[in-house]
Amino acid sequence: MNNEIVIYCDSSCDLTVQEYKDFNIKLIPLITTVKGKDYFDRVELQPSEFYEMLKEDGVVPKTTMINPQRFIEEFKEDMENQKKIIFLSISSGISSSYNSAEVAKEMTEYEDLHVIDTIGASVGAGLLLRKAVEMRDNNNTVEEIIDEITFMKNKMEYLFCPGSLEMLKRGGRISSTKAAIGTILSIKPICHFDKGYIKMFSKIRGEKALIKFYIKFLEDNGYNPNYRFAIGHANNMKLVNALKEAIKEHFGIDNIIVGEIGAVIGSHTGEGTITLCFVGK
Incomplete structure (x- = not known):
């Protein structure tokens, strides 16, 4: 050292x-x-x-x-x-x-x-x-x-689905109207970091759709195999396990770091949030 x-x-x-x-x-x-x-x-x-x-x-x-x-x-x-x-x-x-x-x-x-x-x-x-x-x-x-x-x-890719649209609205990431409609229809945004800023770039409905989106993103965009993956979650280990299994099934990757999202990030994204991070090509 x-x-x-x-x-x-x-x-x-x-x-x-x-x-x-x-x-x-x-x-x-x-x-x-x-x-x-x-x-x-x-x-x-x-x-x-x-x-x-x-x-x-x-x-x-x-x-x-x-x-x-x-x-x-x-x-x-x-x-x-x-x-x-x-x-x-x-x-x-x-x-x-x-x-x-x-x-x-x-x-x-x-x-x-x-x-x-x-x-x-x-x-x-x-x-x-x-x-x-x-x-x-x-x-x-x-x-x-x-x-x-x-x-x-x-090169880092950050894909995350917030658990609470209300908290995302409070942080100024989406409008009150979008938050209300999304909550009623169970539609949630997929967000990512773009040059350090949070941006929305897709929408999904349901956890199965979320996993499919993450897998397709990896298939379409690729990843650098020399670096590890990480999954972050806000009290949502069930979805973490499902996502880990899908990544292992499709890409043979099972050495994935799992971390629990703390209060600072959770204050803006809410309980249930799930994020997938990896170094892209």
């Missing part, structure tokens, strides 16, 4: 607290506010607890970005020890945290702080994080890690 390199990320990468510890990653948890109380994502509020809270009437969670001063405090010890810092941030297209980290870098004038905009989130960003850890442990340089993560993030 290259002990000179320290890897940080925010909690949008959707690894478990134990995984962050096992991989020697320094977690900067994002904040979710539920019923007026602030929680550090993953540290004070686990996904299962969060989705139970959502079942209560009138619960409208909110998320808060990390300000520059907090970043400075988080990085302070490693900067004093002259470490090479790599920070992987939630997409700048959906959060201001990346810009805050850049401001923190400017304020400290610390040259060995490398802020990476994942232009994604959840388990897709988690794949980037795992690769960075693997390369650090193989004694790769900071430059080599950044080059590889940059390649991966620009």
Whole structure:
């Protein structure tokens, strides 16, 4: 392991607290506010607890970005020890945290702080994080890690179907009319990240149609076999297992990472969300 390199990320990468510890990653948890109380994502509020809270009437969670001063405090010890810092941030297209980290870098004038905009989130960003850890442990340089993560993030495909149209509407992703009609007809959008921004590019009705869409997308667009797949879910393991089985049946892939979507991402997509992430061709 290259002990000179320290890897940080925010909690949008959707690894478990134990995984962050096992991989020697320094977690900067994002904040979710539920019923007026602030929680550090993953540290004070686990996904299962969060989705139970959502079942209560009138619960409208909110998320808060990390300000520059907090970043400075988080990085302070490693900067004093002259470490090479790599920070992987939630997409700048959906959060201001990346810009805050850049401001923190400017304020400290610390040259060995490398802020990476994942232009994604959840388990897709988690794949980037795992690769960075693997390369650090193989004694790769900071430059080599950044080059590889940059390649991966620009090729990463994020396909996700939100569990709640209401939450998607609150986030300004769809109109109230579309949310109402979609709920009545059980129609849900398929979304993806496009240059760091969430865009809708298809619609489906029902879980079987969702799996068929994911499989056809893989068939039509291909994937890079040198990288792993990841499935993220918001309290929806039944659908995860069905999707994993379909991918194994069609492509012979069964080494798939499964992660639970935490409160920060879940605040905007809702319970039941399912996402498939992989590096495209």
